[in-house]
Amino acid sequence: MAGTSLSRSEAKELTRRRLIRAAFAILDEEGEAGLTTVKVAKAAGIAQSSFYVHFKDRHELLRALGDQAGERLRATMREARLKAHVAGDARGHRDAFRIPLEAICRHPELFRIGMRARHDPCSPLQEFAIQTAAAYRAHLAADLAAMGFPTESEHDRRRLEMVADGINSLTNTMAVGHLEGRYPDLEEVVDVLVAFSKGCLRALRAPAGRDGADHPQG
Amino acid sequence: MAGTSLSRSEAKELTRRRLIRAAFAILDEEGEAGLTTVKVAKAAGIAQSSFYVHFKDRHELLRALGDQAGERLRATMREARLKAHVAGDARGHRDAFRIPLEAICRHPELFRIGMRARHDPCSPLQEFAIQTAAAYRAHLAADLAAMGFPTESEHDRRRLEMVADGINSLTNTMAVGHLEGRYPDLEEVVDVLVAFSKGCLRALRAPAGRDGADHPQG
DNA sequence: TTTTTCACCGATAGTACTATCGGTGAAATT
DNA sequence: AATTTCACCGATAGTACTATCGGTGAAAAA
Known part of the structure; x- marks a missing residue:
């Protein structure tokens, strides 16, 4: 092996990273109930008691996991914004759906953990998962406004939030289907997401649907 | 109090029901990690050891919870089918979205538990949650086919599944938003769901979108 | 009335995990 | 070279939960 001799701080940092990596793997495979100091330490190759050299307690590990996940997410969103700006309009539109999907597929364990935490009080x-969802929603809402959704009235803005929320959940659901092998073609997934959002955009730009004037009971 | 004297089997059945009710409450509030025999028994007002009079072990309680949740769900879906058949076309369409939403609002704790279990290995x-999602998807796919989605080719059928999957997740997401107070008007939620699905229907019935002939890479 | 059944109880053995403590040896510092 | 630092170790106290066991009294059966 090359470079066997590491400085003490380097070795510690490496061990810490091993612990976090092991924790993510366990969290993904066994859920939060399975995430014990015993298992994490063993998976990282150190004694259980040495866990406390790196983290004050079990809770601090979870906080570190949240921080790291958030960092990775923000990086992904920066990348997505950048790419979307560079690309043209129609192409950028597809990218707006493809990039998050690709990000999910790059780190599915992180995504699954987030999905679970979202509804786990x-x-x-959980807080991290909810903030993540809100951030992604805001990201999307800006894109949708640019696409032509009206944002004048209070009603319009709430509807925009609902649509962003919806597209977020659609993206997640399609990603799950893709990861489970049900929707193997990612371009087809993008097609469906585009159809959903474009269809919705068109339906909502037309002032009223076809069922009633506005909506029957206010 | 009236009818203080219960037969032995009646009293036992009542205690069992108290245990299950307590278990659902704890599952909703604290998640599956908090669901211990100690807490459930205490919440139901019996000794921890007496838990085992009613259930072989902790796992059997969870099975019972799944059974009960499934039973309630099937009843809801029967009801929805019935109402949708009775109602006309346009009205039935709105009902197809409103009825599941109302069912969720009737038992939000059950819904939340399902959402959590869905991604908890x-x-x-989890099995129950996945089957529930699949059943609802099938239910919806039939409705969508009746609404005019093409179902001829393999490609069409997969796309139909994707759309059903999507509408399912949209319904869940809107329900969460409604329960969290973000979307207080249920009719508005139905509007958005209708817009999503009708828009998607229209976009997909038109053979190709506007970005490319079919989809670039097959 | 006498006997049996059984839902419930308290006590407890066994298990798994958290977090602390003193010891150790190699890296870092002096 | 002598000393200090500290990442890691094994041992262990303390905690929470699961599941079993023998006992009890009232309902049910005889």
């Missing part, structure tokens, strides 16, 4: 990661 | 309820 006893998870320290 | 160590949950005995």
Whole structure:
């Protein structure tokens, strides 16, 4: 092996990274209930008691996991914004859906963990998951406004939020289907997402649907 | 109090029901990690050891919870089918979205538990949650086919599944938003769901979109 | 009335995990 | 070279939960 001798701080940092990597793997495979100091330490190749050299307690590990996941997410969103700006209009539109899908596929374990934490009230990661969803929603809402959604009235803005929320969940659902092998062609997934959003855009730009004047009971 | 004297089997059945009710409450509030025999028994007002009079072990309780949730869901879906058949076309369309939403609002704790279990590999309820999602998807796919989605080719059928999957997740997401108070008007939620699905229907019935002939890479 | 059944109880053995403590040897510092 | 630092170790106290066991009293059966 090359470079066997590491400085003490380098070795510690490496061990810490091993712990976090092991924690993500366990979190993905066994859920939060399976994430014990015993298992994480063993998976990282150190004694259980040495876990506390790196983290004050179990809770601090979870906080570190959330931080790291958030960091990775922000990087992905920066990248997505950049690419979308560079690309043209129609192409940028497809990218707006493809890039998040690709990001999910790059780190599916992180995505799955987030999906789980989203609805788990006893998870320290729940707050992170909710903030993540909100951030992605805001990201999307800006794109949709640029696409032509009206944003004048209070009603319009709430509807925009609902649509962004919807497209977010659609993206997640399609990603799950893709990861489970049900929708193997990612371009087809993008097609469906585009159809959903474009269809919705068109339906909502037309002032009223076809069922009633506005909506029957206010 | 009236009818204080219950037969032994009646009293036992009542205690069992108290246990299940307590279990659902704890599952909703604290997640599956908080669902211990200690807490459930205490919440139901019996000794921890007496838990085992009613259930072989902790796992059997979870199975019972899944069974009960499934039973309630099937009843809801029967009801929805019935109402949709009775109602006319345009009205039935709105109902197809409103009825599941109302069912969710009737038992939000059950819904939340399902959402959580859906992505939790160590949950005995995961299988139930996945089957529930699949059943609802099938239910919806039939409705969509009736609405005019093409179902001839393999490609069409997969796309139909994707759309059903999508509408399912949209319904869930809107329900969450409604339960969290972000989308207080249920009719508006139905509007958005209708717009999504009708828009998608229209976009997909037209053979190709506007970005490319079919989809670039096959 | 006498006997049996059984839902419930308290106590407890066994298990798994958290977090602390003193010890150790190699890296870092002096 | 002598000393200090500290990442890691094994041992262990403390905690929470699961599941079993023998006992109890009232309902049910005889």
